[in-house]
Structure formats: C-alpha cells, structure tokens
Amino acid sequence: MEAAESPSELIRQANSAFVSEDYAEAAELYTKAIQIDDSKSEYYVNRAHALQKLERYTESKADAQKAIDLNPSDPKAYLRKGIACFHLQQYEEAQEAFQASSTHGGNDAGIRQWLTWTEEKLLRSKKTPVTIKHDWYQTESHVCVTVLAKNLSPDSVSVQFAPSTMMMKAKLPDGTDYELNLNLSFPIVPEQSSHTVMKTKVEIKMKKCDGIRWSSLEGQAPVNVKQIPVAIPELSAQPPVYPSSSAKKKNWDKIESEIKKEEAEEKPEGEAALNQLFQKIYGEGSDEIRRAMNKSFQESGGTVLSTNWNEVSKDKVTVKPPDGVEFKKWDE
Template identity: 75%
Template sequence: MSSSDYNPHDLLSKANSAFVDEDYTEAVKWYTEGIKTLSGSALVDLYANRAHALLKLERYAEAKSDAQKATELNPTEFKAHYRKGVSCFHLQQYEEALEAFQECQKNGADGGVSQWITWSEEKISKLKKIPIVIKHDWYQTESHVCVTVLAKNLNPAAVTIDFTASTMMMKAKLPDETDYELNLNLTYPIVPDQSSFTVMKTKVEIKMKKCDGIRWSSLEGQSSANVKQIPVAAASPSEQPPVYPSSSAKKKNWDKIESEIKKEEEEEKPEGEAALNHLFQKIYGEGSDEIRRAMNKSFQESGGTVLSTNWNEVAKEKVTVKPPDGVEFKKWDEK
C-alpha cells in the first residue's frame, strides 16, 4: 500500500506511533510522506516532529534544517525553536543555539530550556577565553624576505600592514572578533615602497623587498657583520653553483661526461675494416648460442679465413681453409 492510499491523518498517526515505539527511522519515513501530502499549518507539526525523530537518530544537521523550516512557517512554535537549539548545540554552534533557546523561552516554554541556555552560555564563555594561536614562518629569496602568517578566513578589509625600513607591523581582526598583531624588528633593511602583502583563505603572505642581495641570518634581531652575498643563479640549470663564492676548483660532473662519451661512441660510424669488425662484433654479441658456436668453430678451423653463422652447416664436418684469391695459406709451423 502506497502513501497515496492513506489519508493525511493516517500518515501522521503512523508516524507518531512509530516514534512512540522508538522506531525513529520508520517515524522519519512517515513524517516525510506526510510532508509530501499535506500543506498549510499541518506542515509545522510535521517538520517539528521529524526534527525530533532526526535528533533521536543523531542526524543533527537535518534536524536543524527541519526545525528551521517549522519556525519559518510559524515563528511562535516553541517546539521548533527548542529542537533547533538542541541541534545547534550538538553541532557546536553555541551562539545560534543560545538564540534558539531564548526564542523558545520567549514564546512560552521554560522547563529544561533554562538549563540549555546555561549550558550554551558556558560553552560560549569558554571559547572566548581560549586564545587563538597564530603561527608565522619565513623564508627568503635573492631579492625578498617572505613572511607567512597562518590565519584562516580573515577579512582582507580587516588586515593592515605598515612597512618601514626596519620594521613590519601587521594588525588584523580575527573571525572571533579578537585583535591580532605581529610586530617585527627586522635584522636588515627593506624597501617599504616595494613591499606588499596578500590575504588568502588560509594565510597572509607578506613580501618585503631587500635593500641588498644578502642572505639574512635571522628575521629579527641584530645584524651580523659577517654577511654573505647570495650567489647568482647558475647559467646552466644542469650545473649547480657553489653555495658561496669559492676559490676552489670547480667540480666536474663525471656522470654527465661519461654519458656524453658513450653517446659520441654510439653515434660514431666506423668505416672499412673497422666497420666490418664492428658488424661481426654486433652479430656475435646479439646472436644466439648456436650462432656464436658456428662463428667460433668456423673461424678456428679455417684459420680465420671463414666466419659462418650457420651451425647446422659447420657442425657436420671440419671447416676447410679458404684464403682470398691470390693469397697462399701457410700454417704457423711452416718455414
């Protein structure tokens, strides 16, 4: 039987009956069918009651949504305000929870509402006492010193930064309305007019232009007399420069040199007898065991005058000497 076979009162009755039986999933189902079917003032109770069932199932975000819809349909419905307050409390939205409980109390409900108001106020008070820790870090390039302030969700309009030749002063209003300040007494001078900052969703990036291309030993404090110049970038990306200027001999990249020699050897094309030997070496090196046996046997038995790769042919009998035309073959022991 579908929901259309029930009259509106049956749907509400089934939903309430399931709720009493603590079958909250079934109750949500029938309240949902009722919301699809009914209209007008009946929807207020349906949304408020479904919010109650969703609270029992700990589906707090959905419960808050239903309670909010009920309060929009009837702003004086204290049950809806109450259930919205409980939902917000469990969602750790304590400011919104307090407002909902106060609305509930204003519209005639009391009982346990006062306790919820107290709990909400305590949570809000504790949160305000916990200071928000804002961390910052820094790094440098050849031309800039960059400071990263790890503060989330700042309003760009609520962030100001003042630069002088020796200081950086940042002020910001945090999302919880507390004030944040970061004042730096810089180790080395900067160029204020060429320094800037950017407010992002998760951080603030501050870029300060160096007066001199030197490596800062620290962000704050007294400058060191022994300051090293930041090395200029290498002309070739494959060759890394020394960390600091040095009189020592430049190191060679032997791996690179070896690979270049191998490449040159592979690209070099031999000619004449060298080319023929290179071909025989290639055949022997890449050939099968039978090819190598055939080449060894034919070369040895023919006194170097025959080089065959056909093992089936040379395996049958001894390979005879076949000197080139016009050449007489002599054994080494012949005088």
C-alpha cells in the first residue's frame, strides 16, 4: 500500500501550485495538510491567502482567525484577516487587524498602504450624505423626472421601472451611493420608459399608461382624474399648464423643448467619446471584428484593442502598456 503524503509534502505541493497561480489546487492541497495536522497556524495563513485569490473572503477570514487563535503573535495572520475584512467592507475590523499586524512586526510598507486604503473607506463612509435634488414635469404622454446630479458615469447609473414604481441607483463621483425610490401615483409602461445620463443631470422619462393629468408624482391616485386637455388653437392660444411640485408656474413645453435641444447638442468628450467610438465599431462590426476586439482586449489586460481577427487569432495577444508605464500583475 502506498504511504500517505506527509503534511510538509502537501504544503510544498500547495506552495508550488500557488506560485503557478493555480489557487484552487493550492487551497485543496492546504486543506489536505490541515486535515492531517490542524495545529499549524501557517497552514491556515497559507490557505487564507489562496482563498483570497479565489475571492472567497468569508472563508479566508475564518482561516485567518483560526491562525490567530493558534498563534496570536503571527503578523501574517492579522494581515490576511485585515485583507479579508477589507473586501467584506468590514473596515473597522480590517483597521484593527492591520494595526495588530504592524504591532507584531509585519511588513510596515505593505501594512501602511492597506491602512491608508482602509482609512479612506472609513472616512468616506462617515461623510455627510450629499443631498441630490430632483423635480418632475409631465406631457400628454410622459412623466419626466430630472435628478440634478453632476458628472455621473453612465455605467454607474441604473434605473429600474415597474408598473407603479421607479428606482434609480447611482455611484456618485465621491464614491458614495445615491438611491431614489418613487411609488408612482399612476401606472406607467416600463418597457417604453428610459433614462439619459448627461453632464449635469439624469433625465428619466416614464411612459404613461393613460393620457391623464397627474396631480402628484407619488402617492395614491385620486378618484375621477380627468384626461389632459389637448390645446386647440381656435379656442385658446395658450398651451395647457401641467402641475408640478414647484409653487412657481413653469412653461413645461418650453422646458421640454430646451431639454431636447440640450440633449441633441451635448456631445461626449475625452474617454466618453472614445468609448462611444469603440461601441459603434463593436455594434456595427462583423462577428470577426467582435471576436478580435474581445480576444485582444482580454488577453492584453486591456492594453490592446484590435479589429483584425486574422492577426489576433494566430497567437495570444501580448500586453502593450503605454510608453513609460510598466505593466505588473496585482499581488496582495
């Protein structure tokens, strides 16, 4: 019968797999070693590191804590716990772990960097929430909500429509989260509703189910709501006036016209313009162009974007960072 492998041999194999970036294999081998000998804190520290590479942070934190229980003076155990807590957004606990790692002789430079990142997260979470104002107006066919938030990235904004609700979520430029939830007075048509992200605001347009005048944006719908009257030039030269949450009367037809003009004139700049160009090429390109763009972007770490499938299909696309920039893999 073949003799069982020793924990030290399993650890050697696991370390080799880790160096080869086969983190799943490394974690499995560390587990086998622990099953034979669960008294070594370094075994748990090593597995915690492999689990972090696999983004299994809850399990990694448990391993780091087990290592601390076995050896309360191991700086690497506190470091692994701190990193796991950081990714779990448990910033106060992460800060305590990094400080403990430093106290027990951990790598000062690395720990200082993690402490800086953690303190930034804590400071950001304690900031006074930014007040974002919103207003609304309506036409015969749509209800429009304007959220006055500047410099939002389109990728950071999501809007979900339901027949009687609207929910907008966004990541603000300072890193804080914004959320707007509306319980609408009247039903809308979700599939015919949309939103547009501009430099100074987000415009949300919701299609009405019925051409009725909304007396309020939110709340319970009143009984006997009348249809919005259509302006008839022979009878009246004045356009219909629609209700708003503002006490001051506004010419919403004029405002809507100005908004449409602003949307038409607003052009993306810088990186946004470049992204729009890439999206246009990808959307209008052939299957080979799309494959070439996907393959070159993924294999080059985002440094190459090619549309030539004949070229990129022959071999793996290498990393080509900009001049003066050195490309390095992230290693915690």
